[in-house]
Amino acid sequence: xQTGKTRQMPIILVHEPFWRGLLEWFRERLAAExxxxxxxxxxxxxxxxxxxxxxxIFNFYEKRGFEPSPAEKEVLLxx
Numbered sequence: 001x002q003t004g005k006t007r008q009m010p011i012i013l014v015h016e017p018f019w020r021g022l023l024e025w026f027r028e029r030l031a032a033e034x035x036x037x038x039x040x041x042x043x044x045x046x047x048x049x050x051x052x053x054x055x056x057i058f059n060f061y062e063k064r065g066f067e068p069s070p071a072e073k074e075v076l077l078x079x
Contacts, residue, residue, distance in 0.1 A: 007072045008043070010060045012053055016046045 013019045023044070031038040047053045068076065 004075060006075075007068055008064070010056050011044045012056055013044060013046045014048070014053065016048055019046055 013023075023041075023046070026036070026041060026044075027038075030036045031041060045056050047056060
């Protein structure tokens with residue numbers, strides 16, 4: 001998603017304690033050293049309950065719709 005080669009979609013990690021160290025590393029190393037844009041971290045959401053996962057998915061697609069945007073269609077055609 002970061003490179004624009006695939007559609008934007010929620011990246012959901014389940015069970016925050018398991019992912020905590022990796023997310024800290026993303027912030028403290030990758031984002032701090034400019035290897036990723038800090039806004040890319042907003043693509044990742046951590047959920048602890050099944051209902052949260054469902055809510056994240058529905059909220060995302062309610063805002064953007066299910067169909068790819070024209071720009072996304074163009075990228076998909078040129079892969």
